[in-house]
Amino acid sequence: xxxxxADANRRFELSKxxxxxxxxxADNDLQRSLAEMAITSAFSCLEGMLTHVFEHxxxxxxxxxxxQSVMQEKSIRFVCGRPSLTDQRFHSxxxxxxxxxxxxxxxxxxxxxTWWPHFSSAVGFRNEIMHPKAxxxxxxxxxxxxxxxxxxxxxxxxxxxFRKRWPKAKRGLTSSLSI
Amino acid sequence: xxxxxxxxxxxxxxxxxxxxxxxxxxGFVALLRPIERPLQIFADGKTGxxxxxxxxxxxxxxxxxxxxxxxxxxxxxxxxxxxxLVEDHAAFTQMLFDAQEGRTFSNIVCEFISxxxxxxxxxxGQHRFWAISSAYNESEVNGIHGIKVYFALDTEQRLDVQVIxxxxxxxxxxxLDRMFETVSGAELRAWCQKVELLGKKEDFADKRxxxxxxxxxxxxxxxINYYLGKERSKDQFDQIETxxxxxxxxxxxVPEWERIKKTYPDLWDDKGLEKAGKEFQAxxxxxxxxxxxxxxxxxxxxxxxxxxxxxxxxxAWAFAAGLLExxxxxxxxxxELKDNGKPDPLRASLLVKxxxxxxxxxxxxxxxxxxxxxxxxxxxxFWIQAxxxxxxxxxxxxxxxxxxxxxxxxxxxxAKKEAI
Numbered sequence: 001x002x003x004x005x006a007d008a009n010r011r012f013e014l015s016k017x018x019x020x021x022x023x024x025x026a027d028n029d030l031q032r033s034l035a036e037m038a039i040t041s042a043f044s045c046l047e048g049m050l051t052h053v054f055e056h057x058x059x060x061x062x063x064x065x066x067x068q069s070v071m072q073e074k075s076i077r078f079v080c081g082r083p084s085l086t087d088q089r090f091h092s093x094x095x096x097x098x099x100x101x102x103x104x105x106x107x108x109x110x111x112x113x114t115w116w117p118h119f120s121s122a123v124g125f126r127n128e129i130m131h132p133k134a135x136x137x138x139x140x141x142x143x144x145x146x147x148x149x150x151x152x153x154x155x156x157x158x159x160x161x162f163r164k165r166w167p168k169a170k171r172g173l174t175s176s177l178s179i
Numbered sequence: 180x181x182x183x184x185x186x187x188x189x190x191x192x193x194x195x196x197x198x199x200x201x202x203x204x205x206g207f208v209a210l211l212r213p214i215e216r217p218l219q220i221f222a223d224g225k226t227g228x229x230x231x232x233x234x235x236x237x238x239x240x241x242x243x244x245x246x247x248x249x250x251x252x253x254x255x256x257x258x259x260x261x262x263x264l265v266e267d268h269a270a271f272t273q274m275l276f277d278a279q280e281g282r283t284f285s286n287i288v289c290e291f292i293s294x295x296x297x298x299x300x301x302x303x304g305q306h307r308f309w310a311i312s313s314a315y316n317e318s319e320v321n322g323i324h325g326i327k328v329y330f331a332l333d334t335e336q337r338l339d340v341q342v343i344x345x346x347x348x349x350x351x352x353x354x355l356d357r358m359f360e361t362v363s364g365a366e367l368r369a370w371c372q373k374v375e376l377l378g379k380k381e382d383f384a385d386k387r388x389x390x391x392x393x394x395x396x397x398x399x400x401x402x403i404n405y406y407l408g409k410e411r412s413k414d415q416f417d418q419i420e421t422x423x424x425x426x427x428x429x430x431x432x433v434p435e436w437e438r439i440k441k442t443y444p445d446l447w448d449d450k451g452l453e454k455a456g457k458e459f460q461a462x463x464x465x466x467x468x469x470x471x472x473x474x475x476x477x478x479x480x481x482x483x484x485x486x487x488x489x490x491x492x493x494x495a496w497a498f499a500a501g502l503l504e505x506x507x508x509x510x511x512x513x514x515e516l517k518d519n520g521k522p523d524p525l526r527a528s529l530l531v532k533x534x535x536x537x538x539x540x541x542x543x544x545x546x547x548x549x550x551x552x553x554x555x556x557x558x559x560x561f562w563i564q565a566x567x568x569x570x571x572x573x574x575x576x577x578x579x580x581x582x583x584x585x586x587x588x589x590x591x592x593x594a595k596k597e598a599i
Contacts, residue, residue, distance in 0.1 A: 061415075062593070
């Protein structure tokens, strides 16, 4: 297991511990801060997992250059007529996630998955935290639904790519950490 | 006065009287029609239980016998004496075939309880009884079979009979393999001795034991996987299934083993295979030597010392040797692995850290299990090592595990796409 996964696991445990701590405080500001931290930490875990999954296929000849551009987050430019991966080009987390589901299931991503609406909302909460346009109104319930959706997303992702469940999903939102 | 039903040997007079009065022997003779008349009745020297040994036809046996035997017909009529029938065991399957071909069985242990619809109760040998029964019912095979019948048992005697009839020393699958391989010829043993996987005049293991001799199954796995690898040596490695095969054990016919022997009739003289065998034995030795305690014969870590003999390692190492047969440079690096690692060539302490994100928490790291996933991971590891030739490292082990899962995912996705 690579260091990225170890980091992702650590942040996942932290995220759950933050949520647990947020539930146990009566201080509104502290509760909101902890909920926000729980969401950002959970997204960091998901990003790490996506990077780890993509790392499996970086050198594979089974992916065309467009697919490699998505996985390596690079743009395609022509170099002396040959399509090449060059500058950094970011894709949204939703696109990268859906791409993996499509690539490994052979079917278009199913937005009727139970976790998808909460996952979309979680992306919205994260954007509001990272790029604030208005005061944050994230609640503990929002954070709990977001974390559950992210756990389900990672679990489903492992299943569709590796045909195995994500063992950490079994523990749900119970953290081994205490804050 | 009719024919005397039995002759008693060493039986107290009052017991003889009981037998005569109850007419239990007459009842048995009337129903089962044993070949031996009069019956010779003996008393067990330890418990005094009365019994005879005789031969009866399959027809009479099947029509009057049940394997549904209570442990204690009076106090515990609902609890059975016999274990569950092991229908999928290779020995039972063979027994069924043999019965169809007229095999005669003996020493089926029974108790005769007169008055019941099926008065003869099988206490020991229920698999033999089922084989006789199915051969008779399906093909009317009506041979003569030997039975040992107890009469008028008390509770203590019945328990004793049931216990001794169900106590056996299990024959290991390794021993069965060794017997079957010996019957089919001495080539595999001679080859193993030639490449020193076995010592001179040493035989295959009859039971798996840490640090023991190689078993028939392992030797077959080595040869099979060498050729499986060789058959794929011209394919694009990252686009083909490269999971080693572990042959079945405890059965007479092992299809993949038969196929390899038929496809490669000169395999015992194959110099490439011979070299691979010797190199593998050298790896096994180096791995063991790395854990020998200073000045002693004992190993400091017996688990790590035997890592090369793990089925996943053995089969994957042979598979990789076959894959690299057409690439002498990389094959040489594969063989030189034994000289690269410190303290041990397989770096067992690093292997245990090798895990994938999908591995359950109880997974102990690479090199403990032998399932297809573990075997496939080791092929990737040996393949990458042969590319670099530097021995195993943390990063190499992680890369190999990831490569195995990447390949499995890609092949699976390809199959799904093709199915659409």
